[in-house]
Amino acid sequence: MDRSERVAVIGAGYVGAVTAAVLAHFGHTVVLAESDLHRFAQLASGKSPIVERDLEELLRAGLASGKLRVVNSARDAIPEADFVFLCVPTPQGDDGSADLSAVKVVVDEIGSLLVSHAVVVIKSTVPAGTSVLVTKMLERPDVTVVSNPEFLREGSAVADSLHPDRIVVGVDDPAVARRVAELFYATSAPLIVTSPMTSEMIKYAANAFLATKLSFINSIATLCDAAGADVRDLIVALGYDKRIGFDFLSPGPGWGGSCLPKDTAALVRIAESFDFDFAMLRAVVSQNDDHADRVVEKIRIAAGGSLERADVALWGLTFKANTDDRRDSPAVNIARRLATAGATLRAYDPTVTPGSAALDLEGVELFSSPYDACAGAQVVAILTEWDEFRNIDFYKVGELMTTPSIVDARNLLDPVALRAAGFAYSGIGRP
Numbered sequence: 001m002d003r004s005e006r007v008a009v010i011g012a013g014y015v016g017a018v019t020a021a022v023l024a025h026f027g028h029t030v031v032l033a034e035s036d037l038h039r040f041a042q043l044a045s046g047k048s049p050i051v052e053r054d055l056e057e058l059l060r061a062g063l064a065s066g067k068l069r070v071v072n073s074a075r076d077a078i079p080e081a082d083f084v085f086l087c088v089p090t091p092q093g094d095d096g097s098a099d100l101s102a103v104k105v106v107v108d109e110i111g112s113l114l115v116s117h118a119v120v121v122i123k124s125t126v127p128a129g130t131s132v133l134v135t136k137m138l139e140r141p142d143v144t145v146v147s148n149p150e151f152l153r154e155g156s157a158v159a160d161s162l163h164p165d166r167i168v169v170g171v172d173d174p175a176v177a178r179r180v181a182e183l184f185y186a187t188s189a190p191l192i193v194t195s196p197m198t199s200e201m202i203k204y205a206a207n208a209f210l211a212t213k214l215s216f217i218n219s220i221a222t223l224c225d226a227a228g229a230d231v232r233d234l235i236v237a238l239g240y241d242k243r244i245g246f247d248f249l250s251p252g253p254g255w256g257g258s259c260l261p262k263d264t265a266a267l268v269r270i271a272e273s274f275d276f277d278f279a280m281l282r283a284v285v286s287q288n289d290d291h292a293d294r295v296v297e298k299i300r301i302a303a304g305g306s307l308e309r310a311d312v313a314l315w316g317l318t319f320k321a322n323t324d325d326r327r328d329s330p331a332v333n334i335a336r337r338l339a340t341a342g343a344t345l346r347a348y349d350p351t352v353t354p355g356s357a358a359l360d361l362e363g364v365e366l367f368s369s370p371y372d373a374c375a376g377a378q379v380v381a382i383l384t385e386w387d388e389f390r391n392i393d394f395y396k397v398g399e400l401m402t403t404p405s406i407v408d409a410r411n412l413l414d415p416v417a418l419r420a421a422g423f424a425y426s427g428i429g430r431p
Contacts, residue, residue, distance in 0.1 A: 003185055004028055008081035010074045010106050012036075012043055014050060014157060014258065014325075015123055015150050016087030021055060022161040024062035026186045032070045033077035040072040051324035051351055054158040074106055078113040083183065085121045085148075096265035098127050107137045116142045119176055123150050125203050125263060127270050131170065131196035146171040146180055147199035151206065154257065155322030164189045170199020204270065207263040208281055213248040214255040215287040221251035221429025222294060231429030232411060251428040253383050253409040254291045254330035257319040261285075261328040292330060295381075295409050296337045298426050302379040302405040308342035311402070313377035315370050316384020316410075317349040317361070324351035331383035332360050334409075339363045348373035350386060375400045385410040394421050 005028045009020040012034035020032040034040045042049045046063050048056040062068025071077050078084060088102040103124060114120070120143060122131060135145045147170030152160045167189045169177045177193045194202075217235070224231040231251055239246035255261075264285050271278035296307075303310040319329035326332050335345055345364045352358075354366040367373040370389065374380050374397055382389055389412055398404040398421060405424040406413065415425045 003182055005083055005183060006081050007031070007083045007085065007183070008033065008074075008077040009085045009087055010077060010110070011087035011089070011102075011124075012039055012049070012070075013087065013089060014052065014154060015152060016085070017043065017048070017050065017059070018052065018055060018152060018157045018161055019085055019087055019123060019150070020068060021058035021062055022158065023183065024065070024068035025058055025162075026184070027067065028183065030062065030068050031077040031081065032068065033072065033074045034070065035072055035074070037072060040070060044070045051322070052157055053155060053322060058158060074109050075113060078110050080115060081118065082115065083119050083121055083180070084110065084114065085123050087123045090124050090126055090262075092262035092265055095269060097269040098125065098262070098266045100126065100130065100133075103130070103134070104137065107134055111138045111140060114138075114140060114143050118143050119180060120145045121148045121180060122146065122200075123148055125149065125259070125266075126200055127204075127266060128197045128200045130200060144171065144173060144176045145196070146176060147196045148180060149199060149203035151203070154325055155320060163187065166190045166192055168192045168194065168199050168202055170194055170196040172196070201270075204263050204267040207260050208267050208284070210248050211255055211260045211264050211288070212281070212284045214250075214252075214260075215284045215291070217249045218251050218254065218291045218428070219287055222291070224429035224431075228431050229429070230431055234429075251411060252330065252385075253295045253334055253428075254288045256328040256330040256333065258325060258327045292333050292337060295334055295407070295428075296341070298407045298409075299334075299338065299343075299379055299381050300341070302381075302407050302424060302426055303343070304378060304403070307338060310343045310379070311377045312338055312343045312345055313370075313374040313380040313401075314345060314347040314364070315349075315373065315380060315382045315389055316386055317347055317352055317364075318384050321385045321387065326358075326360055329360075329384075334381070334383060335361075335364055346373045346375075346377060349384065350388065371396060371400060377401050378403050379405040379407060381407045381409060382412055383409050385412050389413070394418060394423065398422055 007028050007030045009016050009032045020030050024030040039049045046060040090098040093099040131145045131147050169180050171177050181191050221231040235249045238244050300307050317331045347364045348367050348370045354368050408427045411427045418425045
């Protein structure tokens with residue numbers, strides 16, 4: 001049986017670019033639409049517009065084979081497509097709910113152009129009921145709308161797409177569910193077919209649970225700090241419990257990124273729309289905000305008791321390693337709080353170019369190496385878990401700083417070795 005299908009992917013962000021490249025790799029004929037001209041030019045030349053492991057190789061392979069084509073208009077991607085994936089952003093609105101403006105614009109644009117019996121696949125993270133909304137907007141009884149949420153981790157999104165934990169398809173028509181599932185036949189992943197409403201809830205529930213685990217372990221780490229216990233040994237004991245597992249039990253400066261903050265806020269708003277007070281999830285969000293304050297307090301103490309005019313070096317600005325994404329980054333959040341308190345900030349991140357005029361880094365002086373960033377600093381704060389920070393010459397760092405002091409907000413380093421090298425060391429939940 002020929003499993004090759006004609007696919008259009010609208011939106012070339014993290015989800016769209018990866019989805020298009022992987023579906024082309026699976027042998028489907030894919031047209032990727034990106035309206036941003038700079039991003040379009042990068043993609044058309046085989047360059048990945050984002051830092052994502054193995055993505056550029058897949059993009060180039062798809063373009064070279066002819067299985068992948070890039071256009072700069074959704075209208076140009078639609079003709080002849082049997083499947084249309086909506087991978088447009090759904091940012092957090094002013095009230096915390098997901099903003100569906102981009103989804104609505106695309107649906108209005110493509111509605112009349114869809115071929116008969118096409119399947120519109122919503123891969124963007126959207127509130128429960130969006131599939132019904134899109135169906136009404138299309139006014140196309142010959143077109144089916146399907147929910148197919150993504151579960152990609154930035155930094156390993158390609159691997160997650162090639163070897164997913166599960167494929168979720170939300171649609172009431174079993175035949176359409178099978179058609180969508182066959183797009184991913186090469187993965188051999190478990191298939192979950194459910195209603196569109198349930199499918200749309202699954203992604204929010206998954207991210208809310210992960211945020212809860214992170215807030216929990218950060219709270220436990222704070223308790224370990226107070227009690228003099230070691231959170232790393234505690235995590236080993238917890239992780240071996242099969243009911244809990246090791247994933248998302250790593251204390252840090254707080255959780256962030258493009259998904260968890262907006263999705264937890266959206267789920268709180270979804271609950272409110274059904275007259276349910278999701279008090280536990282609100283507490284999870286509140287704890288994350290409080291935890292950032294606790295990290296700032298550690299830095300204040302390490303700087304000698306005051307942040308006013310304190311020279312602080314920041315290592316890492318992205319929300320996690322192996323990505324260039326700083327959206328809702330806890331590192332940037334902490335940098336802002338430090339700046340507000342009067343600190344002078346010197347920063348290094350391997351994905352940020354010195355001289356960058358990025359608005360989120362206003363007031364932060366950027367350097368091209370961690371050594372340059374820490375010269376003259378009173379304290380170094382490690383805020384992103386980049387591997388290169390494990391291999392730093394800390395004797396050299398100590399000579400460059402005015403006072404050798406480290407706040408390791410990722411528990412990346414060995415406190416015993418650092419203290420032996422003359423550093424004052426403060427981790428998260430580590431004696």
